[in-house]
Amino acid sequence: MERNKNFIADLLEIETPAFVVDKQSLEKNLSILETVKRRTGCHILLALKGFAMFKVFPLLRETLDGVCASSQDEAKLGREEFNKEVHTFSSAFSESEFEAVIRFSDHVVFNSFNQWKRFRPRLSAVKHKISCGIRVNPEHSEGTVPMYDPCGKGSRLGVKREDFDENALAGISGILFHTLCEQNSDALERTVTVVERSFGKYLHDFSWVNFGGGHHITRKDYDLDRLCKIIETIKNTYKVEVYLEPGEAVALNAGVFVASVLDIIKNDMPIAILDTSAATHMPDIFEMPYRPHIIGSDEKGCKPYSYRLGGMSCLSGDVIGEYSFDQPLNIGDRLIFTDMAHYTMVKTNTFNGIRLPSILLYHTENRYMETVRVFGYEDYKMRLS
Ligand SMILES: Cc1ncc(COP(=O)(O)O)c(C=O)c1O
Structure with missing residues (x-):
């Protein structure tokens, strides 16, 4: 329990978007x-x-x-x-x-x-x-x-x-x-x-x-x-x-994906736009298809504050899903998607030039968040001619 509390507290401090694998x-x-x-x-x-x-x-x-x-x-x-x-x-x-x-x-x-x-x-x-x-x-x-x-x-x-x-x-x-x-x-x-x-x-x-x-x-x-x-x-x-x-x-349950809220808009319902994208960072949402779990969330309408969570890409359907939370979301809030180490990490792409999420490794014994890889422009460019 203490370990989990520490892990979550440490996840709230990192640069996003990022995969964090827990050793x-x-x-x-x-x-x-x-x-x-x-x-x-x-x-x-x-x-x-x-x-x-x-x-x-x-x-x-x-x-x-x-x-x-x-x-x-x-x-x-x-x-x-x-x-x-x-x-x-x-x-x-x-x-x-x-x-x-x-x-x-x-x-x-x-x-x-x-x-x-x-x-x-x-x-x-x-x-x-x-x-x-x-x-x-x-x-x-x-x-x-x-x-x-x-x-x-x-x-x-x-x-x-x-x-x-x-x-x-x-x-x-x-x-x-x-x-x-x-x-x-x-x-x-x-x-x-x-x-x-x-x-x-x-x-x-x-x-x-x-x-x-x-x-x-x-x-x-x-x-x-x-x-x-x-x-x-x-x-x-x-x-x-x-x-x-x-x-x-x-790698079952051995890693999470952390994203941040970039903006909150409204169209029929509140929409939070995250610094991630289902299309580029979680394509299995469409392909599998599946709905990732977010810590502290529930289905739309089950908790007081419901949002559609959207991605950064141009794809109209770049929607992660509709979720509800105990508190309203604010710009800068972190969302922790669970069980994202397997398949999600190997399937990312750079559609729209959206940058790949960083990859981190968490060492519980000393609460060290090791940055394994941060991606940049070159990773996008090298895939193209
Ligand atoms: C031939 C073969 N071996 C192994 C695997 C790995 O499967 P899993 O990750 O579900 O254990 C797959 C998955 O598609 C496969 O096609």
């Missing part, structure tokens, strides 16, 4: 992941697509076995900054990208047998050992949002059972499946049952199975015992190594 919360998540590793002997990778704050990689690498990458640049970042195992999957590699991917990766996972057959000859020229796999599509949906359902109708992700080419498996050491999004281990259990039914007979000949991401392992109500049982069963039945590659679970 102690990251450590708490890592200790849960460490327990899963210890109990089961599985391998856990950080999905860089979800969290790529490389300043904290030295801390993460004490527990995690490496990273999973989705492109040559994530693979390179993983090699340069994490430097443990690098596993790379893409829905399709280009010739030039593949060159870089194999340079930096230990595992490469192909999305089709076409891609595997096309790139297989290139692997013999590589000096280090690369373990290859195929992503399978278990045709089993656990999610309700089509945008986040890799097994939905017409999905381009993974090879279905009917297309699994058992004559092209020489050189393939494992399979990857990814079906979950922010889910508990009961959803994993159902998925694994289907995977075993469709692909079980091949698993005996493989050396690893990658369970993908979407496991909300560090959430309070997550059923760790069930997860450990599933991993142990698969390991023992097929004599394979099991990999998990969570992104979100690594």
Whole structure:
């Protein structure tokens, strides 16, 4: 409680907009992941697509076995900054990208047998050992949002059972499946049952199975015992190594985003314009879509003072949401958005030339707010011609 009070007081002092990652919360998540590793002997990778704050990689690498990458640049970042195992999957590699991917990766996972057959000859020229796999599509949906359902109708992700080419498996050491999004281990259990039914007979000949991401392992109500049982069963039945590659679970509730009120205007209702933007700093508000929580706020109308919170961009719909507060908002007030370390930070952009938020790291033990990165004009300019 005292820790929280201090953290919030310190957040009210910083320059905004900024992401603030809390080192102690990251450590708490890592200790849960460490327990899963210890109990089961599985391998856990950080999905860089979800969290790529490389300043904290030295801390993460004490527990995690490496990273999973989705492109040559994530693979390179993983090699340069994490430097443990690098596993790379893409829905399709280009010739030039593949060159870089194999340079930096230990595992490469192909999305089709076409891609595997096309790139297989290139692997013999590589000096280090690369373990290859195929992503399978278990045709089993656990999610309700089509945008986040890799097994939905017409999905381009993974090879279905009917297309699994058992004559092209020489050189393939494992399979990857990814079906979950922010889910508990009961959803994993159902998925694994289907995977075993469709692909079980091949698993005996493989050396690893990658369970993908979407496991909300560090959430309070997550059923760790069930997860450990599933991993142990698969390991023992097929004599394979099991990999998990969570992104979100690594940084869940480990960071906030702080913004300030720049102006307050009125059009049908009070509107507070913040020094941020949903379009540039929190695009998942539209894409996911979701409503971030702000400390001390509630839904519109639940507390005495309601506001529409708007962003700085030209987009008419650049609205974070409608919130209510106990006190009226004033220019200069800080708003603290919770659980913003994963995905939000990696998805920012500079539309309208809006400057990227700074990135800070909070050290609870001495209340030190470390400025890791402040962005400027050059970061905007270098993305353009
Ligand atoms: C193949 C794969 N692995 C891992 C992840 C990470 O998922 P999460 O951050 O939800 O754990 C994703 C997310 O889309 C993915 O597609």
